[in-house]
Amino acid sequence: MMAPHPQTAGGLRGDLRRDESMARHTTWRVGGPADRFYRPADLEDLAAFLAGLPPGEEIHWLGLGSNLLVRDGGIRGTVIAASPGLDRIERVGVARLRAEAGVAGPKLARVAVREGLLGAEFLAGIPGTVGGALAMNAGAFGSETWERVVAVETIDRAGTLRRRGPEDFRVGYRSVRGPAGEWFVAGIFQLEPGDPVAGRRRIKALLDRRAMGQPVGLANAGSVFRNPPGDHAARLIEAAGLKGRCLGRACVSERHANFIINTGGARAADVEGLIRLVQEAVARVHGVRLEPEVRILGEAP
Secondary structure, three states: OOOOOOOOOOOOOOEEEEEEEHHHOOOOOOOOEEEEEEEOOOHHHHHHHHHOOOOOOOEEEEOOOOOEEEOOOOEEEEEEEOOOOOOOEEEEEOOEEEEEOOOEHHHHHHHHHHOOEEOOHHHHHOOOEHHHHHHHOOEEOOEEHHHOEEEEEEEEOOOOEEEEOHHHOEEEOOEEEOOOOEEEEEEEEEOEEOOHHHHHHHHHHHHHHHHHHOOOOOEOOOOOEOOOOOOOHHHHHHHOOOOOOEEOOEEEOOOOOOOEEEOOOOOHHHHHHHHHHHHHHHHHHHOOOOOEOOEEEOOOO
């Protein structure tokens, strides 16, 4: 265990904003204001910021804003944006990379391949950060984040940093449970030496596959629902006749039924209402209750 970092002599070095519109920071492009919004300059600055917060302050974490729905009434408390401040990637062994929580999954995939390390190519298809991938065991193309994790670094609200192993966490499908009151700030990933050319080809093939089957380029938050055991949420939604179904300016994608897109000017209430509509229709038609994969935060107007 490491002691909390002291407040730097010049004070905090990050960017603190008040009443910051979350529509600017989410891939659905919806959401009301956050009371406080902080972009730490680096890990040391983050530790100092956390240590200075009031004990009862509510804290929310933001990566690239995918997999997240912020309600129109906004978020009470403080939102901490891991990107771009926590963006270091370094080689820490023959075939290991350490990546901080704000590193985008596609960037980690590219850097790994450039270093001649294979096994992280699937992250190129995940439009989020390392922190989010660790928190939910994000996966794509048959691979999952925690299959590659050998250690993580966490921080608590006192600014105390810890290094932990996978044995400290219960990891499942899109689910990770660990010590209460700690958040991921970095992960150490075990990869394999390999041919960079082969790695780049695999990344291109995976991205081409993603572009063919998902609404790339349209405002969305990734997969909305977890796949139920032995089935696929997209199949159930499509079989219920919901492709193209809209509520306000939010619509179930015609290309992939497990995506909801903002066609322009949607409100968070439209998206959340459409999520409920899909859940109710699938339950009525198939007898299956779909569980959201996206996090829903904040208050109604």
